[in-house]
Amino acid sequence: MTDQSQIGRSPQAAEPSAAQDEMSWRRYGRQMLLPEIGERGQQRLGQARVLIVGLGGLGSPAALYLAAGGVGQLWLSDDDVVATSNLQRQILYTSAELQQPKCNAASKRLAQLNPNIRCYAVAALAESTGSRLLKPDGQAVDLVLDCSDNMATRQLLNRCCVELQIPLLSAAASGWQGSLLLFDYRPSLVSAAEPEPGCYHCLYPQQEEPALNCQNAGIVGPVAGMLGTLQALEAMKFLLGLPSSALGALQHFDGLSGHWRRVALRADPLCPVCHPPVIPTSAPDAASVASARMENRR
């Protein structure tokens, strides 16, 4: 459906050695057996670079599955520390890691799970760090996972992805509800999509925090887990160049009834973020992101 040939194929990437092949089959053989993956797909995953913003209820399963599946580079952004109330759903952490920075605890856990990938802790997202996070070593990541817990971060991350033309896979969870969205902001695909799906801001232009969040509405652990797991699944499909049902659609899950709803996205012709592509006037600044994060902490 979409040409994703540029992902996971950096020009300097060397052919894997026989020893690497053997390691790959031992570790990833169960997924390499699938015709959509195979040796070539596994190599693509191994060369892929993914930024995960937020290492909570969504980011935990997303990072665990991507690390386990051999996604080569994971860049991890979260400035929070592990709290007791996180452990009900944030399965990256244990009771032994209370008060530790999530980035550090997560990097350690993921390295234990799979020493063959690289995990890097990066700064928290803010107005001043946005482009550095998305191009952590000067080169853009292939995909950004929004696993954050507040609207200000979501809007800022969306704006950064639109500006730098990097695909954004966004999940959210609160109460019994969850949602999943994939936006492919690479220029060739933005113009090719018909009808145009727009950006996150087209769908939710409000900058205010929703009335309900994990802190006041609660959150059911497996609902966050499900959406984070789906993020990992759709990320792997995206990195493999497989079509995604999350592209150009809002998928909404109600964990209480078990019902999914799916509607097609439409660009807002007056969206200040993506129409025209670069007018960063109404997005939240670093201070509002920081204050929203403080409010969301316990």
Place this chain on the structure above:
Amino acid sequence: MSFVLNGQPRAWQPQLTLEALLRQEGYIGNIPEAPQSDAGSCTASIRAGVAVAIGQQVVPRSTWAQRVIAQQDEIELFQAIAGG
């Protein structure tokens, strides 16, 4: 004569716009109105982030005031979720 809002039948009224319906339902206007000087600020009066789809397609925010609800329209509201 009716339309459907979140699975529930509603009495249809001629010339009812999506904007007016959402105002009736309390999704718009419960916080002070922002000056409507540009495209970005017209969204500031939405009480809580909500997206709207008619017939399984999202209706962009800037077109709610023009979108007249037709009989048999199936309207779904999606409250923004930001947690994680």
